[in-house]
Amino acid sequence: MSVAAIESGESPGRRALRRFAQHKLAMFGLVIVVIFVAAAALAPWIAPFDPLETSWSRLRQPPSWAHPFGTDENGRDVLSRVLHGARASMMAGVIAVGGAVVIGVPIGLLAGLGGKWMDMVISRVADAMLSIPFLILAIALAAFLGPALENAMLAIAISASPIFVRLARGMALDARNTDWVEAARAMGNPPWRIGLVHVLPNILPPLLVQATLAIAEAIIAEASLSFLGLGQQPPNPSWGSMLNSAQRFIESAPWLAIFPGLAIFLVVLAFNLVGDGLRDALDPRSQKR
Amino acid sequence: MNALDVEGLCIDFHTERGTLRAVDRLSFSVAPGRTLAIVGESGCGKSATALAILGLLAENAETSGRISLAGQALTPQAQRAARGRELAMIFQEPMTSLNPAFTAGEQVAEALRLHEGLNPRDAMQRAIAMLERVRIPEAARRAKQYPHQLSGGMRQRVMIAIALACKPKLLIADEPTTALDVTVQAQILALLDELKRETGTAVVLITHDLGVVRDHADEVVVMYAGRVAERAPTAQLFNQPEHPYTIGLLGAAPRLDSRRARLASIEGTVPDLRNPPPGCRFAPRCPFALAACEALPALAELAPGHWVACHRAPLDAVIAA
Numbered sequence: 176m177s178v179a180a181i182e183s184g185e186s187p188g189r190r191a192l193r194r195f196a197q198h199k200l201a202m203f204g205l206v207i208v209v210i211f212v213a214a215a216a217l218a219p220w221i222a223p224f225d226p227l228e229t230s231w232s233r234l235r236q237p238p239s240w241a242h243p244f245g246t247d248e249n250g251r252d253v254l255s256r257v258l259h260g261a262r263a264s265m266m267a268g269v270i271a272v273g274g275a276v277v278i279g280v281p282i283g284l285l286a287g288l289g290g291k292w293m294d295m296v297i298s299r300v301a302d303a304m305l306s307i308p309f310l311i312l313a314i315a316l317a318a319f320l321g322p323a324l325e326n327a328m329l330a331i332a333i334s335a336s337p338i339f340v341r342l343a344r345g346m347a348l349d350a351r352n353t354d355w356v357e358a359a360r361a362m363g364n365p366p367w368r369i370g371l372v373h374v375l376p377n378i379l380p381p382l383l384v385q386a387t388l389a390i391a392e393a394i395i396a397e398a399s400l401s402f403l404g405l406g407q408q409p410p411n412p413s414w415g416s417m418l419n420s421a422q423r424f425i426e427s428a429p430w431l432a433i434f435p436g437l438a439i440f441l442v443v444l445a446f447n448l449v450g451d452g453l454r455d456a457l458d459p460r461s462q463k464r
Numbered sequence: 465m466n467a468l469d470v471e472g473l474c475i476d477f478h479t480e481r482g483t484l485r486a487v488d489r490l491s492f493s494v495a496p497g498r499t500l501a502i503v504g505e506s507g508c509g510k511s512a513t514a515l516a517i518l519g520l521l522a523e524n525a526e527t528s529g530r531i532s533l534a535g536q537a538l539t540p541q542a543q544r545a546a547r548g549r550e551l552a553m554i555f556q557e558p559m560t561s562l563n564p565a566f567t568a569g570e571q572v573a574e575a576l577r578l579h580e581g582l583n584p585r586d587a588m589q590r591a592i593a594m595l596e597r598v599r600i601p602e603a604a605r606r607a608k609q610y611p612h613q614l615s616g617g618m619r620q621r622v623m624i625a626i627a628l629a630c631k632p633k634l635l636i637a638d639e640p641t642t643a644l645d646v647t648v649q650a651q652i653l654a655l656l657d658e659l660k661r662e663t664g665t666a667v668v669l670i671t672h673d674l675g676v677v678r679d680h681a682d683e684v685v686v687m688y689a690g691r692v693a694e695r696a697p698t699a700q701l702f703n704q705p706e707h708p709y710t711i712g713l714l715g716a717a718p719r720l721d722s723r724r725a726r727l728a729s730i731e732g733t734v735p736d737l738r739n740p741p742p743g744c745r746f747a748p749r750c751p752f753a754l755a756a757c758e759a760l761p762a763l764a765e766l767a768p769g770h771w772v773a774c775h776r777a778p779l780d781a782v783i784a785a
Binding site: 186187290353354355357358359360361362363364365368372373376377379 | 518520523544546547548549552553555557560561562563564565566574575578579610623626
């Protein structure tokens with residue numbers, strides 16, 4: 176804790192915000208994230224064409240003024256499809272990670288604060304899930320649930336939850352032996368209140384960092400599932416399924432792969448930059464002001 | 465009626481290396497508005513006693529005996545209901561006993577919201593009033609500050625405000641000033657005395673500082689290795705200590721008015737509670753020990769209110785001989 180922060184009477188949240196704002200790469204990432212979120216939200220209004228409208232007269236046209244990203248094998252506007260595809264990706268990222276947090280954090284708190292047996296059972300289940308590669312688990316779950324965007328999100332949420340179980344459990348274990356948790360008990364807080372009101376706010380910063388980084392992973396996972404036909408179903412656009420159909424034309428019409436690929440790359444990079452920036456800004460050990 | 469009665473309290477800890485009895489048949493009472501000090505060295509069972517009264521011992525602890533608060537037996541359910549309400553505690557480490565994620569005011573207000581069902585605004589107003597009562601200057605501004613922005617003494621005042629917010633019948637103060645500067649220490653103890661007089665809260669003061677005991681306690685329980693060695697009104701204990709351990713403790717305490725240059729120390733170490741000596745637990749370190757000390761000494765009342773567990777009491781006769 177810097178002397179200046181103590182003297183200025185700045186709350187931890189404001190201080191983190193100020194440090195985040197000074198982090199150039201993180202701000203760059205945030206700008207890209209905001210642009211993509213806006214694109215996803217406004218896609219129906221800013222897309223120049225209907226993403227589903229096919230036309231035999233403009234098959235696989237290279238980028239032009241009318242179609243800046245070109246057209247695909249069915250004559251659909253690639254720019255419009257990338258814009259609409261952002262909706263699937265953003266929703267998958269945010270909703271799937273939101274689900275993973277909602278599933279994982281309470282279970283992790285229960286493991287960390289609930290006693291030896293509870294901890295043992297929960298930790299072994301989480302370990303078992305973590306022993307399966309994230310994407311393989313998501314693919315297996317998505318295949319089991321059936322191909323649909325909602326099922327892909329659910330599969331990603333479940334696959335990503337053990338990370339949050341482990342993180343919340345570890346931090347709750349640290350917190351349970353602190354004097355302030357003991358003082359909270361002496362104050363008459365029931366166990367659930369210790370977990371949700373006292374411990375949770377203290378472990379929020381690392382959870383926020385992890386969640387931001389997990390969004391990047393979830394977007395890749397959604398693209399992968401859609402690429403394999405387990406996510407967004409055609410003809411609705413998704414970056415993953417666009418890449419899939421672009422495979423066949425990679426030499427004759429590379430723009431079909433370049434633009435959705437670039438979109439995935441930029442969004443994932445941006446979320447990672449934001450996550451790193453949050454980590455630096457929220458790290459209490461960092462001396463930087 | 466006494467605020468607190470403890471009768472025959474025993475605490476056993478079940479550990480991987482066997483069971484140890486941390487507290488053995490401890491009895492004492494505190495009247496409203498009075499302070500009882502529990503004195504002894506580390507590991508003598510002082511803090512375990514405090515946690516037992518609150519019902520906050522670890523899972524591997526087993527207690528027996530009777531604890532009553534204002535005449536009502538403290539069952540585990542009663543403890544749960546009483547914690548933070550009739551039963552409050554302040555801890556040794558003010559630096560780490562406050563939740564770092566909330567402001568001082570929020571933490572005092574939480575006690576009021578939890579136990580008196582106040583809405584957030586009223587609770588905050590009462591919290592600020594409470595911070596004023598514990599003599600925090602500019603209480604309204606301080607209430608908005610986080611623990612890391614407050615000094616140790618200030619934080620301990622916040623802890624006291626939290627503990628006393630719901631007017632408890634009993635306040636347990638576990639080494640409340642050990643971590644503080646001497647000047648701050650005196651202020652905090654004076655504040656506790658003052659609040660105790662105003663509210664009639666009974667105080668159990670756990671400490672190893674005999675100077676604190678002399679100035680702030682009405683009655684003293686001296687514990688050694690989980691047992692009561694001596695129990696007496698404060699003046700009586702300091703003027704006429706009877707247990708060799710108490711005498712040793714008094715000899716080991718620095719005093720400004722004493723001409724003695726060196727402090728006396730007690731030879732030896734505290735016994736292992738997994739395998740305690742069969743008779744008097746202090747016998748191996750006691751300069752007055754006899755063969756009789758192989759048997760457990762009973763707690764006997766030498767003078768009104770002055771109890772000693774020693775075969776050789778009263779010691780005056782022994783020393784005179």
